[in-house]
Amino acid sequence: MSALNGKAILILATNGFEQSELELPQTRLKEAGADVHVASLEPGEIKGWDNKNWGRAVNVDKTLDEVDVASYDALVLPGGQMNPDALRGDENALALIKAFFDQGKVVAAVCHAPWLLIDTGIAKARKVTSYKTIKQDLINAGAQWEDAAVVTDNGVITSRMPDDLPAFIAKIIEELQEGKHSRRAA
Template sequence: MPSSNPTSDLQGLRVAILALDGFEQAELTEPRKALQQAGADTRVISQKPGQIQGFNHDKPADKVPVDLTLEQARPEDFDAVLLPGGVMNADTLRTSRPAQQFVQAMQRDGKPFAIICHAAWLLVSAGLVKGRRLTSWPSLADDLSNAGADWVDEQVVRDGNWVSSRKPADIPAFNEALLAMFSEHRQDAHSTT
């Protein structure tokens, strides 16, 4: 039974955050803050070391330090993945073979995914959405449907080890859903060891 106090549920859970320049600021920083407050260890993984540039829609926002490059990051070192949106971020990330391989490995192991806004593009390019039910920014509906997904226009969608949301306004519900799912996954993993 899930704990009613999420502050300790995710203690030590290792979450990979895949993002590049052009990520939507709130879609990385707000879920990350919620995860860290619940005890998770989050790492920003990008193509190059240094910092990545966030955006508030089309206006530059803050830069975020990169913890590991995609070449350095090993899926087996992580328990879950957070994919923030942002058009520029997602459009470039989807073409990255190391990013595709990373999420494919995480999915093979049944690890939980939190996906928001344009981030689902990476999962389309990685061949992971067929038969999955999810939501995204509305302009991705055709891409997801054409790739075999069941796209729905809802604030939060939970499908197995995936939770998805549409946009920054959905973040409070997205955070609640991802914390619950990550906590369930952690409890399931502990009950099998």
């Protein structure tokens, strides 16, 4: 039996996501047995950012208004600069992220995606890591920033960069096997 049989994972992204930060978790989590969907602001396709150019398009399975948080066990937030910056300006995207957190589900953010944990209030008083350029943003939001490949704080998983994706994905699998998390207030 696969590690994640019966688990459903939502990846929330929009144009400008870091290509590897969406595609590698999507592939590996599917290989582990999870049902993985991509949600975005608009239907159709979203385009990744790969190194210094636009990357490949990824099909959107659901728009935000079609997502039922109760149907999922985890939320994965890819980085890239453009993707989380666009999502943090959308109240529905922030509400969706907060709903996953409030229901004790795994919330995993890599690279620049911890910006979304700031705007949802999730970062406050929580141990996190991120890409180095948003370290101060997280500290200013009350987070306890650590220079580590992956940091987990009660079901909230953060990671620095694409090089850390194998450890990030392994931690998502581990946290999903543990189940729901009761969360402490900030």
